[in-house]
Amino acid sequence: MAMMEYDAAAARGFVSQRGLTRSGLAGWRVAVQPYLSGRGTLLDVGAGTGVFADAFAGWYGTRVLAVEPSSQMLRLATRSPGVHWCAGTATALPLAAGVAGAGWLSTVVHHIADLAAAARELRRVLTPGAPVLIRGTFPGRWHRIALFRYFPEAGRVIDERYPAVSAVEAAFATAGYRRVCLEPVGQPAPRVMELAATLNRSAHTPLRLLADGEYRAGLARLRAAAAGPDTRPAMDYLDLLVLR
Numbered sequence: 001m002a003m004m005e006y007d008a009a010a011a012r013g014f015v016s017q018r019g020l021t022r023s024g025l026a027g028w029r030v031a032v033q034p035y036l037s038g039r040g041t042l043l044d045v046g047a048g049t050g051v052f053a054d055a056f057a058g059w060y061g062t063r064v065l066a067v068e069p070s071s072q073m074l075r076l077a078t079r080s081p082g083v084h085w086c087a088g089t090a091t092a093l094p095l096a097a098g099v100a101g102a103g104w105l106s107t108v109v110h111h112i113a114d115l116a117a118a119a120r121e122l123r124r125v126l127t128p129g130a131p132v133l134i135r136g137t138f139p140g141r142w143h144r145i146a147l148f149r150y151f152p153e154a155g156r157v158i159d160e161r162y163p164a165v166s167a168v169e170a171a172f173a174t175a176g177y178r179r180v181c182l183e184p185v186g187q188p189a190p191r192v193m194e195l196a197a198t199l200n201r202s203a204h205t206p207l208r209l210l211a212d213g214e215y216r217a218g219l220a221r222l223r224a225a226a227a228g229p230d231t232r233p234a235m236d237y238l239d240l241l242v243l244r
């Protein structure tokens with residue numbers, strides 16, 4: 001059971017809010033290149049609407065297998081050449097053994113109830129020695145994301161409900177994976193006025209998990225900030241955890 005349901009409203013919100021532009025992915029392109037370039041077919045688990053699957057197909061000219069459980073996300077997913085979509089979950093990948101040379105999970109691990117089972121599935125469908133790249137926000141590591149300046153309670157949701165780096169590593173270790181690197185990667189932060197004007201709660205798991213009063217308080221802080229000078233940092237930092 002995912003931490004939130006990616007229903008029609010969430011899927012629409014995700015498309016309108018969470019889709020990074022290709023130029024916004026420049027930092028990620030540099031960070032993942034050593035692990036994904038030249039690995040042949042790539043696997044994107046919980047691919048959402050295809051932001052990264054599309055980018056990988058374009059950057060590397062390779063085939064990308066995009067697995068996604070939500071019919072609503074699948075409905076809104078881009079259909080780019082080179083990206084092959086299928087319905088499935090991280091713990092039951094509808095793929096044959098050894099079909100891909102690297103795995104990618106972006107802002108997905110907190111939705112996977114049994115991470116050890118997901119690690120075993122990745123071990124099965126990836127070629128021997130293939131890396132698994134995990135993009136996300138972990139407990140204690142969300143302070144450099146603009147949204148949480150206004151919604152610190154949502155940061156605490158991450159502290160309390162999301163798996164820690166050590167928990168992810170321990171689960172993947174049961175399938176023989178070890179850490180290769182853990183590094184923060186920058187991406188352009190939304191401008192505060194834009195964030196205040198367009199924020200869609202359905203698109204953000206930690207906002208969905210807030211009490212309504214906490215969400216309203218954060219929204220008031222965000223709107224007050226939007227009325228003043230924009231002092232937010234230019235970049236948000238999420239983590240890249242690479243296991244092999």
Ligand SMILES: C[S@@+](CC[C@H](N)C(=O)[O-])C[C@H]1O[C@@H](n2cnc3c(N)ncnc32)[C@H](O)[C@@H]1O
Binds near residue numbers: 045046052089106
């Ligand atoms: C925050 S979205 C991220 C989408 C995409 N990876 C991205 O970064 O743009 C999380 C995605 O994980 C998917 N998801 C939820 N539970 C999952 C599971 N058990 N296995 C695989 N994907 C899952 C959701 O349907 C949703 O599309």
